[in-house]
Amino acid sequence: MAQLPPQRQKSLVRLMERLGLSDHSRIRWDLMDLALTHPSISPDQNYEQLEFIGDAVVRLAASEVLYELYPDEPVGEFAAIRSILVSDRTLAEFAESYNFQKYLLYHGHYEGAGLVSLLADAFEANLGALFLSTNDLSLVHPWLDAPLKIKAEEIKRDPARQNYKDALQVWTQSEHHVLPTYKVEKNPKSKSEEDFFCSEVWLRDILLGSGFGRSKKAAQQAAARQAYEKAVQTESPKKNA
Template identity: 50%
Template sequence: MNLQYPRRQQQLRQLVQRLGLPETAPIKWELLDLALTHSTISAEENYEQLEFVGDAVVKLGAAEFLLEVYPHLKVGEFTALRSVLVSDRILATIANDYGFDRYLLVSASAMSDVAGQESRMADSLEAVLAALYLSTRTLELIRPWLDRHFQPLATEILADPARQNYKAALQTWTQAHQKTLPDYRTQENGQTHNDPDRFTAEVWIQGQCLAKGTGRSRKAAEQAAAQIAFLALSGQ
């Protein structure tokens, strides 16, 4: 390690230890330092470019994990499940579990922005993933500790299919293939609060109603409609 400040060197080593990586891990420490530097500290040298790479890295890590652990799933199920695993909410939770806020260099004004904390934590985790990936050009410094978080979460989601995020999967597909976003039109059917078909949702794409779904809540109805549309479009 050849960083300017010994205290920073110690901080980064502590984080690597918390991740469970060996002291001899071939880490490019300057990249790791950059991955934990917010733009409010340096407008030119911060984690934004690494975050861009890390967005792809975390999706690759999640895809490898799902393929190895759940090889029986269809591609549509992979996509919906992965969209939850790599969401900002989950990534921020993982970052918080490892105490990333202790290592992230950020201005006091940004730190006081409570509303932006989730995105800061998620972004910094993606940047750290990029730094580790670029250190070896493999996932060997990532999978051992990231899988430990993915495993219980994936088990929970598969036990409750309603938690699979087909809305995110459908949005990703339509953006990639049709350069557009789905439009949801939801109405309440007037039944009791416990009625499983209380809400009906339609998903429209390019002026066409592609699917309908029902659910106890607006969110559930939209997810049901998104699932039908996504599986139809992706050929599942």
């Protein structure tokens, strides 16, 4: 890491330690530095190519985890769960859990969907850098498998597959033959990026649910989730009767 400034070297080492990678001998620090450099810092030397590699890496890692967890599941089930595991929303959650934003070099202010995209892109770029350091997943599996497994099991238990807008739409069309409508606005009482937007979902003149999120889409999903879960709970006694 001789070519990197001392403070940057320390920063990258701290991130690797957060990932649980104590053996640094195989890590290519030049790639790790690039993986944490946003195009706003350097139009030519940034993480975009590594992000492209990392997109394939996370798909492979997720596929291996799913095969280990559910060896008898059909391919269609694998694909459905994997699509959520490798979504920007999930990758941004992983990035946040390891505080990737602290180590990322970028200009500007990001919030809502922009921040989700920023974190997901940087996360994929780091996977690309770790893969290219060894040309295998030996620097990826030790720390990424656990959160992938936890998230996969969470998704599998969720009948809505974490897409509550679609699930609610199916329910309202089936039960009431009408689509729900959403109202979204900035939350004047927001205290963090997590509740920057607030949303309500309505069925004609009936308020079904409300929720908050860092983006309009996330707020709508939160409102739809509340409405959908209420609908399922209301129907359950009828089904058990």
